Amino acid sequence: MNTTKRTQFYATELALPPSWYGVGQVPTGMAQPWGQAALSVLPPGLRPKVWVGRGVCVVGVGLSKSFSGTLSEASAAYRKWANEAEVSWVPGSPLGAADVAVERDTALAPTNLAPQFREDPRLLLAALGAFPFDSKASGRLEVPQVALIGVPHLHSFLIWHEDAQALATEVLQRIGVLGQHPYPLGAQGVASDGKGWHRLAPEVDFAAWEGSIEGATSALRAGRAEKVVLARSESFACETGVDVRALTRDLLADPDQRCQDVRGWAFAIGDLVGLSPEVLAQVSAGHFAARVLAGTSLPGHGQELFNDPKEVREHEIARESVISKLNEAGVQGAQAGEVSILSLPNVDHLQSTITGQVGEGSDVSTITEVFHPTAAVCGKPREAAAELIAEFDPIVRENFTGPVGYVLPNGDGQWNLALRCAQTLDEDGLADAHSPEISRWRLLAGAGIMPSSTAQHEWDETGRKMGLMRQVLGINEDVR
Ligand SMILES: C=C(O[C@H]1C=CC=C(C(=O)O)[C@@H]1O)C(=O)O
Structure with a gap:
């Protein structure tokens, strides 16, 4: 008899206020406000794993599982693992929110994946990774313990590992308290006071x-x-x-609103933090x-x-x-x-x-x-x-x-x-x-x-x- 326990995750769809998506502030699909809000609701003192720009965005904490190897080796091992994991919807999720079309439909404005996520919540098991310039050398993919996933058509999800229930609850509480007034776009965080x-x-x-x-x-x-x-x-x-956390939040700010298109994808993955265009x-x-x-x-x-x-x-x-x-x-x-x-x-x-x-x-x-x-x-x-x-x-x-x-x-x-x-x-x-x-x-x-x-x-x-x-x-x- 196979007694191996499947890796268990839970997921829920989040009903978030329009301010998270910068409605009226930025073209739909640009996720800077979403990224800043998501970073704001993470409990302080944890190093975030971040991928935010245009398209699917991920802001997570903790580590459920990692996969090493070249990009294709690590990706293949990850996909095998993820497709065997169990992801259950938490009852009461506000499923079925209306879909919003992405404005200024450029090539880098991907398809709305929210319906696919709803159909198969395993797809929410996003892995973030950084791989060396030398493509034969080993890099790493990481699946966070708790992750907020944002879709540029005004949908958001939370997924968490069964061992991270307390952390997920804290994130949900912070969304309840802070979520109506997330970190404002354009404001500078407190990454560094510029001294020392x-x-x-x-x-x-x-x-x-x-x-x-x-x-x-x-x-x-x-x-x-x-x-x-x-x-x-x-x-x-x-x-x-x-x-x-404050540094990546600042990377998402565009104080002079100079950039009409996505300036880049803000990332904090492995030992790198930056904004890749x-x-x-x-x-x-x-x-x-x-x-x-x-x-x-x-x-x-x-x-x-x-x-x-x-x-x-x-x-x-x-x-x-x-x-x-x-x-x-x-x-x-x-x-x-x-x-x-x-x-x-x-x-x-x-x-x-x-x-x-x-x-x-x-x-x-x-x-x-x-x-x-x-x-x-x-x-x-x-x-x-x-x-x-x-x-x-x-x-x-x-x-x-x-x-x-x-x-x-x-x-x-x-x-x-x-x-x-x-x-x-x-x-x-x-x-x-x-x-x-x-x-x-x-x-x-x-x-x-x-x-x-x-x-x-x-x-x-x-x-x-x-x-x-x-x-x-x-x-x-x-x-x-
Ligand atoms: C290698 C870098 O940029 C590349 C990408 C855009 C423009 C580049 C250039 O004009 O040299 C580089 O090829 C870097 O930003 O560190």
Whole structure:
């Protein structure tokens, strides 16, 4: 007789006030208000696991189960486990709320999954993950113990492991108390008061960066590759710890309302916290979408990129690196949109959106594994660029520029590139994925290097890319 007990979870649908969804504040589908509200109702003192942008959003705490391996290995093990788990609806759930169409229907506005969640609550067992740049190295998927799942059509769910009943009850109570007045969009949290920061010994100073760029550009001019992406870091320590919950809440704020489209997906997963704008693959009910970024200017100067042959070619290479692999990835009927400008807080980018249908046997992780590493983070040709990275990249990237995101038990989900982020460091310099407050941070940024690149230009560009995390961490310009 098989006496193995199935892993038991419970789920409920939440009736939340319109303020959670920013009704009248942001276009439907943009989840910044939802993310800020969800973070507000988590009990304090717990480090959140976060994925919030446009589409399915996850804000969780605790760990039910983790899966290690390459992206496809971990995803396959997770899907097997999730499809054997038991998820029961809690009676009294306000099921059947009216569906709301997503406004400004762009490629990155996925299908309404709420009906599927209602039909099969196991689909709510979302796993969040971060995987290394080196796609052969092992990464990790994590299923939280308690998770709020938001759907951009104004639906929300809570799912919890049977051992986390008390925590789930506390979240439900806090929704009752705080839920009518969630954290307001645009307000700054209390991640850091901007004081007490100092710089840690640099991993890469300007002289080292100059050496790397000179080495890489000479190799490119010698014909070893056409483009390579190099990266650098800046590390800082704060006298008081930074609360990851407040930090991710601040990442979701858009105080000057400059960005008309989703600025990025805020994430706190594994040892990384950031706001990634680049989508490797989004899969939702058979639809595929990707957003390729490469080519960077000062904010507000995006149009000038079209007149700069170096930036145009850099983008073309990144776009082609995805388009050329669509067949192998099992994406059918693919269409690539015109190159356009994406305005982000500290930079403008050239962007391309690619859409299509997911073929039989493919899912978000198998597709991502074929694309990664794209030329936006590696170069062209891929193998030759990877060799140049091994030779000239002045840092060890770990999960930076690797896939970060979430996956569902049916293979839907989204993997972005881990960009515009910082790595949390504990006192030993090792990643610590558990403490709610972190005092040591390693900011990371990379740039596409072409034969004509100069060290100063790419230093400044990577500095601007790190600017977002500097701002939300409160590391002022005078911290030298
Ligand atoms: C590697 C990074 O950006 C990539 C994505 C967009 C634009 C890029 C560029 O213009 O160099 C990079 O390819 C980073 O943000 O750290």
